[in-house]
Amino acid sequence: MTISKTYTIASIPGDGIGREVIPAGQRVIETVAQKRGFAVKWDTYDWSCERYAQTGRMMPEDGIEQVKGSDAIYLGAVGYPGVPDHVSLWGLLIPLRRELDQYANVRPVRLLKGVQSPLAGRSAEDIDFVVVRENVEGEYSEIGGRIYEGTEREMAMQEAVFTRKGVDRIMEYAFELAKTRKRGHVTSATKSNGIVHTMPFWDERFAAASERHPGIETAQFHIDILTAHFVLHPDWFDVVVGSNLFGDILSDLGPAVAGSIGIAPSANINPEGVYPSMFEPVHGSAPDIAGKGIANPVAAIWTAAMMLEHLGEAEAAADIERAIEHSLASEETRTADLGGRANTEEATNAVVDALSA
Amino acid sequence: MTISKTYTIASIPGDGIGREVIPAGQRVIETVAQKRGFAVKWDTYDWSCERYAQTGRMMPEDGIEQVKGSDAIYLGAVGYPGVPDHVSLWGLLIPLRRELDQYANVRPVRLLKGVQSPLAGRSAEDIDFVVVRENVEGEYSEIGGRIYEGTEREMAMQEAVFTRKGVDRIMEYAFELAKTRKRGHVTSATKSNGIVHTMPFWDERFAAASERHPGIETAQFHIDILTAHFVLHPDWFDVVVGSNLFGDILSDLGPAVAGSIGIAPSANINPEGVYPSMFEPVHGSAPDIAGKGIANPVAAIWTAAMMLEHLGEAEAAADIERAIEHSLASEETRTADLGGRANTEEATNAVVDALSA
Ligand SMILES: CC(C)[C@H](C(=O)O)[C@@H](O)C(=O)O
C-alpha cells in the first residue's frame, strides 16, 4: 500500500508505567498504519518527574513551543514518589491543556466484553456514552487564594468563571459530537436549582445550543442526582456535557460504572485544530507496578485509537477498537487487573495479532 | 409508663406527598413515644408552594422566629408544578438551613434487607456509612453574579468561600460522629491536586482535626476518584466528610449505590443546639403520585428515627429502624417503588405493628 500521509506525533511517555504502555500503543499504531497506508514520525520527549528530579523542570522553558507544530501529543502518565502533585500538574499537564487551548476533555464510557461492570445485570448495550468536559475555565480558574493564613480568621476563596465563549464552544462541541453518534442525544450536568450563580447561565447556553441543533434531543439533571442516574440508569446517556469540575467527576464515575477505570482513554481536544490535541490514558503512573512489565496497555491503546480518529484515520481507529475487544474477550490475553494471565507484551501482541489477522 | 419528657416539634408537611408521609411519620413517632415514655407536642405549619400560590410567600415573614423555639423541625417536601425551584428553595429550605445555622447535613447510607442495590453481589454488611456535608458555606456561597448579561462578553462568576471556623466545625462534627460508630473512620472528599485554591486549606483542617482525634483512622480521596470508589468499594467508607458541593453530590450518590434513593433520610443539624435542627426525607414532593395514597413513607419514618436520636431518644430511634427493616423485608408491606404491594397506609401499619409487637 502506498503511504498517503505522514503524521508527526509528539510522544511523552512520562513516568512509571507510562514508559511501558506508550511504546505498546506505538507498536499498535505502527501496525495499523501499515495496514491503512499512513505513516507516523515520532518525536519523543523525556518530560517527566524524573526529569524534574534531575533538572528542576518537568519540561524545558520552551517546551510548549517544541510540541506546538505536532499533529498530536501522545502522553503516558506523570507522577513519581517524592514529587508533589502540584509540581507534575502545573509543570506539565495543566500548561499543555491550557496554553494549547484544549478546551474539550473527552472520555468515552463503554462496557466492553471481557470487562466486569460493578453494576448488576448490565450488558454492553446498556453502557455506551461519552463525557465531554469543559477543560480550561469554570470552577478550575486560577483565581483565588487565602487571607489571614495561619490565624483563626483564615479564609480560602476560589472563583468559578464561566464565559459565554467558553460555555458556548463546549456546548457546540458536545452537540456536534452527538450528531456523529447513533442516538444523537445530549445531557447537561447542572446545579441551577440551588445557590450557584453560574449554573443558570450554563443552562441558558445549553438551551441556546439546543436551539441551534434542533435534530438533537436533550436532557438536563442537577449534578447530585445525575451521579445517582449514572449508577441507576447508565442506559439513559449518550453525550454528557459538564463544566470543568462536574465533567471531571463524571468522567471518573462513568468509567467506574463501566468497570473500565483501569483501561479508560481520554482526549484533550482543541477542536479548531489551531493547536495539537493531546491524548492520555486516564490511569496514573502506578509506581508500585512500574518496571515489572505487567501494566495493562489497553488504556494507552484505546487512547491511540482516539488519537487516530481525531487525525482523520477513522478506519484505523475502528480497527484498533475491534482488536481491543478481541484481546479483552479471553483470559489468555487480558492482564491480571482484569482477571487475566497476560503481561504487557502478551496483551499488546494480542491486539497486534488481531490487527494483522 | 410515665411520661418523662415532652418535645415540641414543628411539623411542615409542605407539598405533594409531603402531606402523606409526614402524617405517617407522626403516627410512628406517637407509637414509639408511648412505648418509650415520652410525648410530642406538634406545631403544624402550612408553609408550602400552595401557600405561596395563595399568599405570595412560602412562609410568613417571621416564620423563622415562629419555629426557633421548637426542639426540632420535621419537614416533608416542597415543590409544586408552576412554582420555580428558586422560589421554594429561597423562600423556605435555604433560609431555614442558614438562619438556624444547621451547618451539618447528615445522610446515612445503608443497604437494608428487602432493598435492591444496583451493585452486583453486595449485601447489607458492605454498605453502611454516613455522609456529612458542610451545609452553609463553601461552593454554595451567596457571592457571585453576572456581568455583560445578554452580550457576547457575558460572564458568570461564583465565589466559593471556606472559613477556618466553617471547616473546623464540620470536621469536628464528622470526627465526633465517627467516635459513636463501630469502625471509627473518617474519609475526606477533596480536590487538592488540581487548581482549586480552597482544597489544600480543607486538607490542612482535616489533618488538624485528625490530630485532635488520634483514635480515629482517616483517608482522603479526590472527589473524582471518590465517586468511583463509592461504586467500586462502598465497603471502604464509614463517615465521609465533604464540602457543601461535594457533600451534596456524595449524599445522592451514596443512597443510589445502596438502592435507597427513594427511602433516604436526611438531617440538617445545628450541633450546639442553639437552634433547632431540621429533619427531611431526601425525596421531593412527587406531584405525579401525590394524593393517591401510594407514596413510600419509609424515608419520612427513617427521618423520624434520626430526629428522635438527635433529641436523645436513642432507643426509640433504634426501635423504628428495626421496625423499618421488618416492614421492608416482605413484599406484602413494601410499597410498589420497591417491588411490593402495600400502599402508604399499609406500609405505615407494618411499621406501627412491628413497634407494638
Ligand atoms: C434543592 C437543593 C438546593 C438542595 C441542595 O443542594 O442543598 C438539595 O440538592 C439537597 O441536597 O438538599
Ligand SMILES: CC(C)[C@H](C(=O)O)[C@@H](O)C(=O)O
Ligand atoms: C490531576 C487533575 C488535575 C486532573 C484534573 O482534574 O483535570 C485529573 O483529575 C484529570 O481528570 O485529568
